[in-house]
Amino acid sequence: MSDPVPELTLDELPGPPLFRLVDEEGRDVFAEVEVGGEPATVGVLLADIELAREFSSTASEYGMDAFVGLEPRELRDWGAVEVFAAVGEDYVLVISAGGTGLFHAGDVARRVAERAKELPFPLYLLSDQRGDAPLISVETEEGRVLVAALFSTPGKAYAFRERATHLDLPDKLGTIDDAEGLRRHALVAWRAGANYVVVDPEAGTTEAIPVEELIR
Numbered sequence: 001m002s003d004p005v006p007e008l009t010l011d012e013l014p015g016p017p018l019f020r021l022v023d024e025e026g027r028d029v030f031a032e033v034e035v036g037g038e039p040a041t042v043g044v045l046l047a048d049i050e051l052a053r054e055f056s057s058t059a060s061e062y063g064m065d066a067f068v069g070l071e072p073r074e075l076r077d078w079g080a081v082e083v084f085a086a087v088g089e090d091y092v093l094v095i096s097a098g099g100t101g102l103f104h105a106g107d108v109a110r111r112v113a114e115r116a117k118e119l120p121f122p123l124y125l126l127s128d129q130r131g132d133a134p135l136i137s138v139e140t141e142e143g144r145v146l147v148a149a150l151f152s153t154p155g156k157a158y159a160f161r162e163r164a165t166h167l168d169l170p171d172k173l174g175t176i177d178d179a180e181g182l183r184r185h186a187l188v189a190w191r192a193g194a195n196y197v198v199v200d201p202e203a204g205t206t207e208a209i210p211v212e213e214l215i216r
Helices: 049-062 078-085 105-118 154-163 179-191
Strands: 018-022 031-035 038-046 071-075 091-096 099-104 123-127 136-140 143-150 172-176 196-199
Touching: 018 049, 038 049, 038 078, 049 071, 049 091, 071 078, 078 105, 091 105, 099 105, 123 143, 123 154, 143 179, 154 172, 172 179, 179 196
Parallel strands: 038 091, 143 196
Antiparallel strands: 018 038, 018 071, 031 038, 091 099, 123 172, 136 143
16 A cells, blocks of 8 residues: 655745646646535646656546646746636646645645745855855854855845955855756755855844755
8 A cells, every 4th residue: 555645735835947737739728626526627736847747647547637648838936836826727736746735726826926025036145266155154042053145136245245254255146046046056055064045144044944945
C-alpha cells in the first residue's frame, strides 16, 4: 500500500516557475469535476515540467480526462500565477513533489498577490569579481546565524556597505531578476551554510526569510 500524499496548505504553495497545461492553441484547459457534491471547474498548477508531463499522461486515472495529452507552459512569476488563478476556474489543484492541495481559485489569487508584494524584483546583492556574495554572521537569541543579504535598490546596497565597513563587503553589484534566480541564489547560500535570506537588512534577522522556504 502506497503512502498517502501530503496535503499542501496555501502557505506552502511552491514558488515560480510553475506550470499550467494548455491545448494545441495555447489556451488554458479546466476539468469539470465534482467538489463536495457540486459541479466545479478545476485548473492545475504543477511545480516542475516533469511533474506536468507526468500528470498530463495519467490525469484520466484521477477522473480528469480534460488534461490528458496537454502541453505544459511556464508561469515565470507570481503575477502570471495570479492571472492564471483569476481567469474563471472555481478551484486550483496544486501538485508538487512535497504534496498536493485543492484550493478555491480566489484564495490562490489573493495569496499569490501577497507573495508577489513580499519580494520586489529585481533584487540586488553585493558580490566579488567571481560573482560570489559573502554571508553575514549575526548574533541572535538562538545563537550565531548566517544571513544572505539582498537589497531592493542599488542605493540601499551601497548604503549598507558603507555602514557595515567592519564586514569588508565587496563593492560589485549583482542582480536577481526573478523567482527562479532567487531560488538559485538561495540554494547556493544554503549550501554555504546560510540560515536566512533578508531583504534590506537593518536589524539582524527580524524580517528574515528561512532559506529553506526559497528553495522549495
